[in-house]
Amino acid sequence: MRIGLVGKPNVGKSTAFSAMTQTPVEIANYPFTTIEPNIGIAWLPINEKCACHELLNKKNQYQNNETVEKINQGSLCMPNTGICKNHMRMIPVTLVDVAGLVPGAHEGRGRGNQFLSDLSRCDALIQVIDVSGSTDLEGNPIGSGGPNPIKEIEFLLSELDSWILGIIENGWDRVIRKAQAEGDIAIRKHLSEKLSGIGARDSISVEALNEIQRRFPNLSDPQSWKSNDLLKLSTILRELLFPISFAGNKAENISFDDKKLKSEIKKLGGKIFFTSAEAELAIQRAASSGLISVIPGDSNFKITELGKKNLSDKQREALGRISTSLSMFDGGGLIGLLSDIVFNQLNYIVSYPVNDDTHWVDADGKILPDAILVPNYTTAKQLAFLVHTDLGENFVRAIDAKSGMTIAADSSIKHGSVIKIHSSKK
Ligand SMILES: Nc1nc2c(ncn2[C@@H]2O[C@H](COP(=O)(O)OP(=O)(O)OP(=O)(O)O)[C@@H](O)[C@H]2O)c(=O)[nH]1
Numbered sequence: 330m331r332i333g334l335v336g337k338p339n340v341g342k343s344t345a346f347s348a349m350t351q352t353p354v355e356i357a358n359y360p361f362t363t364i365e366p367n368i369g370i371a372w373l374p375i376n377e378k379c380a381c382h383e384l385l386n387k388k389n390q391y392q393n394n395e396t397v398e399k400i401n402q403g404s405l406c407m408p409n410t411g412i413c414k415n416h417m418r419m420i421p422v423t424l425v426d427v428a429g430l431v432p433g434a435h436e437g438r439g440r441g442n443q444f445l446s447d448l449s450r451c452d453a454l455i456q457v458i459d460v461s462g463s464t465d466l467e468g469n470p471i472g473s474g475g476p477n478p479i480k481e482i483e484f485l486l487s488e489l490d491s492w493i494l495g496i497i498e499n500g501w502d503r504v505i506r507k508a509q510a511e512g513d514i515a516i517r518k519h520l521s522e523k524l525s526g527i528g529a530r531d532s533i534s535v536e537a538l539n540e541i542q543r544r545f546p547n548l549s550d551p552q553s554w555k556s557n558d559l560l561k562l563s564t565i566l567r568e569l570l571f572p573i574s575f576a577g578n579k580a581e582n583i584s585f586d587d588k589k590l591k592s593e594i595k596k597l598g599g600k601i602f603f604t605s606a607e608a609e610l611a612i613q614r615a616a617s618s619g620l621i622s623v624i625p626g627d628s629n630f631k632i633t634e635l636g637k638k639n640l641s642d643k644q645r646e647a648l649g650r651i652s653t654s655l656s657m658f659d660g661g662g663l664i665g666l667l668s669d670i671v672f673n674q675l676n677y678i679v680s681y682p683v684n685d686d687t688h689w690v691d692a693d694g695k696i697l698p699d700a701i702l703v704p705n706y707t708t709a710k711q712l713a714f715l716v717h718t719d720l721g722e723n724f725v726r727a728i729d730a731k732s733g734m735t736i737a738a739d740s741s742i743k744h745g746s747v748i749k750i751h752s753s754k755k
């Protein structure tokens with residue numbers, strides 16, 4: 330899973346990146362602080378209790394004090410990557426924080442749109458917008474009175490469309506000549522080839538060509554399309570390739586009507602979460618220093634023993650104020666937004682492959698070592714391929730370890746399922 334952070338310069342993309350990945354990066358109050366992309370891992374809590382909670386209940390039915398001892402640690406998992414604490418299992422999501430984009434980037438303004446290729450292979454985008462009005466459309470600090478964030482959204486979407494248009498327009502005349510001999514298949518091939526460079530799935534060209542026909546039933550045959558028709562196709566491709574959500578950042582100083590903004594963004598087909606990346610970063614830094622403990626996506630914190638010894642009254646007060654300001658926003662801030670994208674919008678689910686469906690362990694006895702993100706409706710056999718090609722090729726059947734039921738090769742697996750895959754190869 331790969332999510333790109335985009336937006337005009339100086340809105341807080343890198344601050345959001347740093348808060349979510351706990352990686353220090355350059356942050357400053359002027360445009361184009363970031364030039365080379367920052368790439369890092371955000372740990373996203375699964376949106377339901379980890380499977381180890383059910384395992385614990387199962388064990389408690391049959392066992393005694395030894396298990397109770399482990400309850401205190403709040404987890405039974407031995408993850409290969411990430412952690413599980415209080416039955417909250419974290420999964421990795423790659424974040425890409427790119428350079429700011431200004432209107433006219435596709436014509437080479439600002440940093441141009443070279444960097445957009447850094448967004449290749451992203452499954453979705455988060456556009457960070459400035460809802461405090463403290464920057465102009467090019468990211469220059471202006472104190473207050475900045476443009477309506479809807480303008481930021483409109484220009485960014487149109488720059489993305491122009492970027493995709495540039496990709497598919499390249500070689501279009503040649504393809505049209507080819508299509509006169511070979512038919513529309515030449516167009517499909519051209520689109521697939523061009524778009525594979527930015528990580529598009531093979532079926533994208535067919536999906537987009539079907540969609541353009543549905544939206545514009547009177548549009549001429551592709552062979553006579555002009556640039557403005559190709560732009561319509563680019564918009565559809567952008568929507569298919571890069572579903573986009575919005576972080577209304579600097580929200581502690583919001584200077585626009587939040588309800589109006591929400592409904593305007595809804596009309597554009599998106600969803601906004603109000604955030605304060607700077608506040609989240611401050612909380613995160615205090616947590617990384619061991620002074621406080623926080624639950625991801627929660628604005629509350631607890632002062633640790635170390636914090637009790639080292640935090641001054643002033644620092645405690647400041648953290649308290651920050652936490653209160655974060656509690657004003659619905660939806661769990663940046664992690665809430667990430668969770669919404671992964672689980673609600675992209676509709677991914679989590680599965681725990683194991684080697685032993687009684688004890689839910691791998692070959693080395695590690696409990697629930699892997700929690701993997703897969704698209705909803707992934708079949709048991711597809712899951713086997715994702716775990717290992719060998720397992721997919723020699724697939725016999727899968728067992729749902731929670732229910733003990735067999736899952737047929739082409740049946741979908743469920744969110745939170747613990748799966749043992751039987752293969753014909755020993
Ligand atoms: N008030 C306020 N300021 C913020 C917030 N998030 C970031 N900032 C500030 O906004 C400025 C820009 O932050 P960056 O994270 O560097 O912005 P960016 O979008 O990555 O900027 P470029 O890399 O130049 O495109 C910095 O001064 C941050 O401290 C926020 O939630 N509230």
Ligand SMILES: [Mg+2]
Nearest residue numbers: 342343362363
């Ligand atoms: Mg930046």
